[in-house]
Amino acid sequence: MKALGVAVLGAGDMGNTHLAAWSKVESVRLLGVTDVDARRTQAAAEKHGVERWFTNLEEGLAQDGVDVVSVCLPSYLHRAASVAAMEAGKDVLCEKPISLTVEDAQAMIACRDRTGRTLGIAFCKRHLAQLAQLREWLAEGVVGRPVMYRMSGGLEIRFKPWIMDRSMGGGPIVDLCCHYFDQWRWLFDAEPVRVMAMGMTFASGAEELPGVDFQTDTAALCVEYGSGDVGTISLSWGLPRGTSAPGPEQVLGPRGVVTLEGFKGLRLARKGGQEESLADLDADLYGNQAAAFARAVREGTPPVTGAEDGLAALRVSLAVLESIETGRAVEPA
Numbered sequence: 001m002k003a004l005g006v007a008v009l010g011a012g013d014m015g016n017t018h019l020a021a022w023s024k025v026e027s028v029r030l031l032g033v034t035d036v037d038a039r040r041t042q043a044a045a046e047k048h049g050v051e052r053w054f055t056n057l058e059e060g061l062a063q064d065g066v067d068v069v070s071v072c073l074p075s076y077l078h079r080a081a082s083v084a085a086m087e088a089g090k091d092v093l094c095e096k097p098i099s100l101t102v103e104d105a106q107a108m109i110a111c112r113d114r115t116g117r118t119l120g121i122a123f124c125k126r127h128l129a130q131l132a133q134l135r136e137w138l139a140e141g142v143v144g145r146p147v148m149y150r151m152s153g154g155l156e157i158r159f160k161p162w163i164m165d166r167s168m169g170g171g172p173i174v175d176l177c178c179h180y181f182d183q184w185r186w187l188f189d190a191e192p193v194r195v196m197a198m199g200m201t202f203a204s205g206a207e208e209l210p211g212v213d214f215q216t217d218t219a220a221l222c223v224e225y226g227s228g229d230v231g232t233i234s235l236s237w238g239l240p241r242g243t244s245a246p247g248p249e250q251v252l253g254p255r256g257v258v259t260l261e262g263f264k265g266l267r268l269a270r271k272g273g274q275e276e277s278l279a280d281l282d283a284d285l286y287g288n289q290a291a292a293f294a295r296a297v298r299e300g301t302p303p304v305t306g307a308e309d310g311l312a313a314l315r316v317s318l319a320v321l322e323s324i325e326t327g328r329a330v331e332p333a
């Protein structure tokens, strides 16, 4: 099998995560890593045995032999980096969210179609055995239908200024919730039809992140699907430093409850107190994601999650933000 040449753009948390994941995939050569931060880039290259490192994106993309590029840059750069990589003839695995605007996502889709490259969006949770099992259970109706999937959580103000910023990361409704907006479509096998949300911005004026134009960081939201299933999230990324508010993640149905335990476990409780548990499920989400993307590129098949999935999730995030602003229910068209 011919080795696939891989380059990673971004040497922050996800850049390192992608490098580690790619290094587990058979017949892959880690050719390059690029980041404006030279120290970080060199450290990532040394840690993962990458052949060369660069501090500007043009050089990183011009490297010979690169077939696949992982885009692991702050979200506002996804469009420019993915388009440049596809124009240079590379297949692209771009981190979620696809982008911060519909216009950017559509430009990425148009570029993919024009160049004929593969564009995958890294919804890594689709590669969890836990969610695959949950999807089967829901299809079999083990807890009945429709269901309510509820997630709640709270974290202290995030340490990366860009991620909290309206025009760079989009805050948690764009950055984190997109995982749920993607997985719910897949789990329920249905499209979102209505969104209602209320939100607040706890971190406004936070002295630890001066100059940030904070996007809504705290919200209670509901998404209704064509199947009648409902997803709810109540979360904050604006809690004071040193605090957190972890919450349960469960699927409630007319015939029982499924509790998600971390990324590796599922507990099913049914009428009369009957319980069934699964533990130690395959949770190598990033390794599985890289392997699946390599397979799609080699076989010329669509990626597990493509740009249309990215756009669909983004539309729900934007509908949530609109519902918060207007106080009305919004259809995520």
Ligand SMILES: NC(=O)c1ccc[n+]([C@@H]2O[C@H](COP(=O)([O-])OP(=O)(O)OC[C@H]3O[C@@H](n4cnc5c(N)ncnc54)[C@H](O)[C@@H]3O)[C@@H](O)[C@H]2O)c1
Pocket (backbone or CB within 6 Å): 009, 010, 011, 012, 013, 014, 015, 034, 035, 036, 037, 040, 055, 057, 072, 073, 074, 075, 077, 095, 096, 097, 122, 123, 124, 160, 175
């Ligand atoms: N799938 C997941 O589970 C998951 C988890 C976390 C983050 N993400 C996504 O991954 C992406 C990256 O997030 P992260 O947590 O790695 O961020 P990060 O801040 O840790 O890393 C981003 C890197 O990009 C570099 N950078 C910024 N501007 C650049 C430029 N113009 N040219 C080259 N390098 C530049 C920074 O120096 C930094 O090292 C985001 O889109 C984020 O939403 C996904």
